[in-house]
Amino acid sequence: MIPARLIFDGKTKAYRICKLAHSYLRYMYAIPTISVSAINPLLYQKNKRMKIIKVLRSRLSKTRSYIATCKQKKELLQLLGDRHYFLAKEDDFLFSIRDLVEIFAGDLVARMYLVLEKIEDHITNGQCAICCNKGFICEYCSDSRVLYPFQVDHVIQCNKCSAAFHRKCYKEGSCPKCKRVEKRSNKNGDFSRNSNNNNNNNNNNNNNNNNNNKYYNDYNEMNYDDDEDNDEIDNKDGR
Numbered sequence: 001m002i003p004a005r006l007i008f009d010g011k012t013k014a015y016r017i018c019k020l021a022h023s024y025l026r027y028m029y030a031i032p033t034i035s036v037s038a039i040n041p042l043l044y045q046k047n048k049r050m051k052i053i054k055v056l057r058s059r060l061s062k063t064r065s066y067i068a069t070c071k072q073k074k075e076l077l078q079l080l081g082d083r084h085y086f087l088a089k090e091d092d093f094l095f096s097i098r099d100l101v102e103i104f105a106g107d108l109v110a111r112m113y114l115v116l117e118k119i120e121d122h123i124t125n126g127q128c129a130i131c132c133n134k135g136f137i138c139e140y141c142s143d144s145r146v147l148y149p150f151q152v153d154h155v156i157q158c159n160k161c162s163a164a165f166h167r168k169c170y171k172e173g174s175c176p177k178c179k180r181v182e183k184r185s186n187k188n189g190d191f192s193r194n195s196n197n198n199n200n201n202n203n204n205n206n207n208n209n210n211n212n213n214k215y216y217n218d219y220n221e222m223n224y225d226d227d228e229d230n231d232e233i234d235n236k237d238g239r
């Protein structure tokens, strides 16, 4: 299997190569190092399965912060097998040669779809209070039905604050939560100017940083798990 033929033509045909290249590709087979969006982003448009897997991975990545704080994290991660990296953020979608082969010539798309359904069901079915309670109410229409960011068909997430809203309700640049946060920080800014005390501003910045760090840490924690799994992959890599 030649990676370039996979990435540019979507072809899984076997070619004759030298022993050294063969052993290198065997070693790399299950390690996610291929950024399709950096090398050939057109593949996502040209290839139907790649188009589907991109949406699938985007939805999976939005379940990451739920899995990270869930008591059943281990069981949920087990559903992904050795593909914990499928939870990475959209900008970081990496594929292994094995992924691409199993997408083009196998049933990886169908299998990952079942995994996604199970994870989404765990979060939304109400049996896990921690996950279930991390849903959102659309602040535009206040409909009582809870929204989750991975319901991408009808839900959109604010880039800045990560709050979720109905797609049909959301207006770019008018996020109610961001406006609230802005208003609050302006108020605190006035207070600190009046009292000649900048601590409040510093605290706010720290809080924001802490919130950002929370997601970053969640992700890092999972990356750590990934590293362990990658070791396992290296050891049992047989193709």
Ligand SMILES: [Zn+2]
Pocket (backbone or CB within 6 Å): 066, 070, 071, 072, 122, 123, 128, 129, 130, 131, 132
């Ligand atoms: Zn849960």
Ligand SMILES: [Zn+2]
Pocket (backbone or CB within 6 Å): 138, 139, 140, 141, 142, 143, 165, 166, 169
């Ligand atoms: Zn709404």
Ligand SMILES: [Zn+2]
Pocket (backbone or CB within 6 Å): 158, 159, 160, 161, 162, 163, 175, 176, 177, 178, 179
């Ligand atoms: Zn926002």
